[in-house]
Amino acid sequence: MTLLITGARPYGEDAADILVEDGRIVAIGEDLAATGAEVVRAAGLVALPGLVDLHTHLREPGREDAETVETGSRAAALGGYTAVHAMANTDPVADTAGVVEQVWRLGQQAGLVDVVPVGAVTVGLAGERLAELGAMADSAARVRVFSDDGHCVADPALMRRALEYVKALDGVVAQHAEEPRLTVGAQMHEGDRSARLGLTGWPAAAEEAIIARDVLLADHVGARLHVCHVSTAGSVEILRWAKSRGVQVTAEVTPHHLLLTDECAEGYDPVFKVNPPLRTDTDVQAVRLGLAEGVIDAVATDHAPHAVEDKETEWASARPGMLGLEQALSVVVATMVETGLLDWRGVADRMSARPAAIGRLDGGGLHAHGRPLAPGEPANLLLVDPGTRAVVDPAALASRSRNSPYAGRELPGRVVATFLRGVPTVLDGKAQK
Numbered sequence: 001m002t003l004l005i006t007g008a009r010p011y012g013e014d015a016a017d018i019l020v021e022d023g024r025i026v027a028i029g030e031d032l033a034a035t036g037a038e039v040v041r042a043a044g045l046v047a048l049p050g051l052v053d054l055h056t057h058l059r060e061p062g063r064e065d066a067e068t069v070e071t072g073s074r075a076a077a078l079g080g081y082t083a084v085h086a087m088a089n090t091d092p093v094a095d096t097a098g099v100v101e102q103v104w105r106l107g108q109q110a111g112l113v114d115v116v117p118v119g120a121v122t123v124g125l126a127g128e129r130l131a132e133l134g135a136m137a138d139s140a141a142r143v144r145v146f147s148d149d150g151h152c153v154a155d156p157a158l159m160r161r162a163l164e165y166v167k168a169l170d171g172v173v174a175q176h177a178e179e180p181r182l183t184v185g186a187q188m189h190e191g192d193r194s195a196r197l198g199l200t201g202w203p204a205a206a207e208e209a210i211i212a213r214d215v216l217l218a219d220h221v222g223a224r225l226h227v228c229h230v231s232t233a234g235s236v237e238i239l240r241w242a243k244s245r246g247v248q249v250t251a252e253v254t255p256h257h258l259l260l261t262d263e264c265a266e267g268y269d270p271v272f273k274v275n276p277p278l279r280t281d282t283d284v285q286a287v288r289l290g291l292a293e294g295v296i297d298a299v300a301t302d303h304a305p306h307a308v309e310d311k312e313t314e315w316a317s318a319r320p321g322m323l324g325l326e327q328a329l330s331v332v333v334a335t336m337v338e339t340g341l342l343d344w345r346g347v348a349d350r351m352s353a354r355p356a357a358i359g360r361l362d363g364g365g366l367h368a369h370g371r372p373l374a375p376g377e378p379a380n381l382l383l384v385d386p387g388t389r390a391v392v393d394p395a396a397l398a399s400r401s402r403n404s405p406y407a408g409r410e411l412p413g414r415v416v417a418t419f420l421r422g423v424p425t426v427l428d429g430k431a432q433k
């Protein structure tokens with residue numbers, strides 16, 4: 001199949017045509033022609049490499065009422081993603097080769113994005129003994145990212161052993177940094193506002209203490225560590241220090257931690273309840289600067305669909321978590337591009353190249369992700385209309401759940417098309433054939 005995308009602006013730079021054959025980009029340049037090609041008119045649209053998410057909760061197996069691999073894959077494609085890492089806190093937990101292969105196969109069947117399973121670090125996410133890390137790495141799913149996300153690997157001796165094992169697999173431990181003894185009953189960021197609202201606080205120190213401990217452990221054993229959803233200014237400081245010492249640590253920030261603050265809790269609307277919690281304006285500024293500087297490597301959605309009965313209830317009993325896949329790029333445009341903190345090449349680096357490298361998806365071959373827009377590379381790309389602004393309507397989302405914190409908010413940057421190995425998974429009418 002031959003595809004000709006005309007007049008797009010790769011990385012927001014000069015307009016060019018992009019010619020795709022058999023899943024690969026074969027040429028980028030002016031006035032390309034190809035007989036019999038399917039033509040996509042992309043004048044004014046920015047072309048970026050397909051996005052890669054390190055942190056998606058797809059809920060299948062176990063909570064298909066909240067999301068399935070297929071509905072989550074559709075949400076991802078609509079957000080411009082071509083690969084997503086599916087977190088392990090399913091039911092059953094993805095702690096064996098059998099479960100990760102099941103999730104991987106469901107992703108292949110849906111065929112909208114490459115679904116890359118994350119393996120649990122500990123059996124049943126219980127934090128007591130290591131899961132079958134080697135068997136998951138050797139499985140058809142080729143697991144390289146291991147995480148108990150939702151739970152912290154709190155036992156330092158177990159964390160050390162996990163880092164040692166995963167190092168031998170060329171993998172990485174992605175830590176949900178939350179010292180559980182400091183967050184018992186926690187409902188929101190601990191500060192003046194939590195005291196006034198009468199909600200138990202989740203102190204910044206509970207995140208920072210684990211990050212500090214784990215960068216020291218990673219340094220000691222010479223392993224790779226990845227920190228999930230960094231949310232505080234102090235965490236950015238610790239990461240900067242660790243990187244300056246050569247520790248192999250990477251980190252991600254979510255779109256919601258780039259945009260929203262604990263002020264959202266004022267109305268007690270549980271759509272804003274999330275773990276780690278929304279922080280202060282000072283923290284938001286610090287994570288934006290950390291992402292711009294590269295101390296935070298990647299944007300990861302922590303897309304966390306929840307059924308209505310689990311979310312539309314009292315704040316204290318609501319599950320933490322927010323949808324993210326469909327609005328992630330728009331939030332990054334609003335918080336990082338329109339503020340001048342990142343250009344489009346920076347967006348491509350933080351949302352495609354670096355997350356793919358962390359997940360070891362960037363090797364050669366047609367199934368690689370995070371590769372540049374260049375001849376010879378897999379044709380994983382998106383087209384975004386940077387100027388269009390739209391109000392987010394949760395009812396219009398592809399996710400099976402509706403817990404979007406951006407409901408009613410106007411955001412810039414609409415994804416018009418997404419291509420997975422040259423095949424359109426999303427193709428808006430605006431890009432006329």
Ligand SMILES: [Zn+2]
Nearest residue numbers: 149150176228
């Ligand atoms: Zn988490």
